[in-house]
Amino acid sequence: MKTGIFLSYKGLGANLLHLSYCHEIAKKFGPVSLITLNPKLNEILKDDPNFNEVIYLNKFHKKITDIFHLSKFLRTLNLKNFFIFYPSLRYLLSSKIAGIENIYHYPLFKKKSLHLVKTAKIFTEKSLGIKECPTETKIFINDEKIKDLKKNDLKKVILGIGSSGPTTKWGYKNYSALIRKLNNIRRTYFYLLCGSNESEDAQKIIQEVGKETCESLSNKSISEVKHYIAQSKIYIGNDSFGHHISCQLGKPSFIILLDTPRAYSDYSVNQKRIIPPGIDLDNITHDSRLDPNTISVDKVLDKVKEFI
Secondary structure, three states, rough: OEEEEEOOOOOOOHOOOHHHHHHHHHHHHOOOOEEEEOOOOOOOOOOHHHHHHEEEEOOOOOOOHHHHHHHHHHHOOOOOEEOOOOOHHHHHHHHHHHOOOOEEOOOOOOOOOOOOOOOOOOHHHHHHOOOOOOOOOOOOOOHHHHHHHOOOOEEEEEEOOOOOOOHHHHHHHHHHHHHHHHHOOHHHEEEEEEOHHHHHHHHHHHHHHOOOEEEOOOOOOHHHHHHHOOOOOEEEEEHHHHHHHHOOOOEEEEOOOOOOOHHHHHHHHEEEOOOOOOOOOHOOOOOOOOOOOOOOOOHHHHHHHHHH
């Protein structure tokens, strides 16, 4: 009989900030089966011995009528223990109908006040009967793959120029200016982390600062990006999945927050926030839409230069 975990989150970052709790469960029960709503999570966790399998669930999680479809699917997994990191009555009923013996779930009907980190920590501690569950962990890396990427002896920096939406981006002109100023301090090589739909911004930066200074990762897979991050010294950038990887690889991770709630950068000692002047961190939400130009290049430079 197996142990399963359900992370009902589509965002890669939201899944990764739950990684420590998954590891704690695996520590007690052995390698687990992880169910997620994100299709890319498996690429990051493929080297992690704490997981038997990572299952992408692209159906059975939206409608009331999906309760029976989901229960039938869960029954095929032959689970004895099941941890549901979400306040969902549908998931709870599906688990019960599937005949899972031990079901642990968030308190129902409390989605509105859900703090991703605090709620997950309390839930894990209570479910496992432990005290002071860590909020961060280690992402596993195949060191041989890092060696294959080394192209020069310069210090490497990940610049997270991409993001899940336009309101969370600092802007390519700011990153170009930051590259120039950092290279005035120390010659450095920059990896431009962004999606394939954001490659135009990466190319604009390359045109401004030169291809000998940086390269785009827009055509790389998530599993490849993980290894580029692993060989870099620090992360600087927008709130994106990259900083959730870098901080759990022990890298100083400077996150420019414009409309991301603090919970997403509230769990690792390696997370270092940069916010607009005069703004209360607790008041930043997904709807804040703060002006990216209120965070100056010099402000970011002052924060990161001692880590270069």
